[in-house]
Amino acid sequence: MVQNVASVSPLPPMSVTRYRRVVALARKNPSLTIGLIGLSIIVAATLLAPLLTSYDPYAQSLASRRIPPFWHMWIDNNPKAGFQHWLGTDKLGRDYWARILYGGRISLLIGFTTVVISGLIGSTLGICAGYFGGRVDAVVSFLVSVRLSMPIILIALAVVALHGSSLEIIIMVLGLLLWDRFAVVLRAVTQQVRSKEYVTAAYAVGCSRLRIILQEVLPNVLNPLIVVATIEIANAILFEAALSFLGLGVQPPLPSWGLMLAEGKSEVFFAPWMIAIPGTALFVLVLTVNLLGDGFRDAFAKETRL
Secondary structure (H helix, E strand, O other): OOOOHHHOOOOOOHHHHHHHHHHHHHHHOHHHHHHHHHHHHHHHHHHOHHHHOOOOOOOOOHHHOOOOOOOHHHHOOOOOOOOOOOOOEOOOOOEHHHHHHHHHHHHHHHHHHHHHHHHHHHHHHHHHHHHHOHHHHHHHHHHHHHHHOOOHHHHHHHHHHHHOOOHHHHHHHHHHHOOHHHHHHHHHHHHHHOOOHHHHHHHHOOOOHHHHHHHHHHHHOHHHHHHHHHHHHHHHHHHHHHHHHOOOOOOOOOOOHHHHHHHHHHHOOOOOHHHHHHHHHHHHHHHHHHHHHHHHHHHHHHHHHO
């Protein structure tokens, strides 16, 4: 009996297959889902800051100083609280919601740019050490040991104190100090990949070492590279906040969250929201990035087992 061709259901297109795979992965991996959604919301809010607030984060108004957030309308019946400045203002009358949004841009810029710089340095050293071995591995291991012997925060403080503080200097200092984790992880993974059959086959057919590294090794070490990158983004954001809190990071009037914490520490007993709001924003951002990294790690581990 010949089966009717029209009754045979067609194979699902690739887009549908990928969509179902993403949905299944989201159900099995809530950390990845929560982290991805949370980080997407934060990035979208910072990029759309001009649409989400009409206030200038740099505009000062001495008549609007220390306006509490809107919830103080009900907590202590404060007549200043309201929805005009719904997250309140600082001691210079600057709108806190606007400074949180524009400060998120700085934190994300520092986090992602730092990871690009440190990732290029650490990944290059780690892949070269894992693939070539021998003296190259010994030199890279020595560099990693030297880097691990230097405390990041103290080196950053010394460099910033000597050469001044600016956004560019903070990015370069952190980028040149946070590459060790990339090098260690990529070295170990490359040592495993270089013994695989496809690398041996590429070498046997006469492929150059550069082509083997770029086309055979690099695509197979991207998974751990992404996981390390998400972890280092959170570390870079925290280091920048610590430097800004100590007065050696991003300088006024830029609305850095660490700088907002430093400016609000003198008002902690009189206007605690000046510390609570940027501290909460920093906590949420680092938490979503860490959840995203944990989710990627679990997802890639399952793919490896399969």
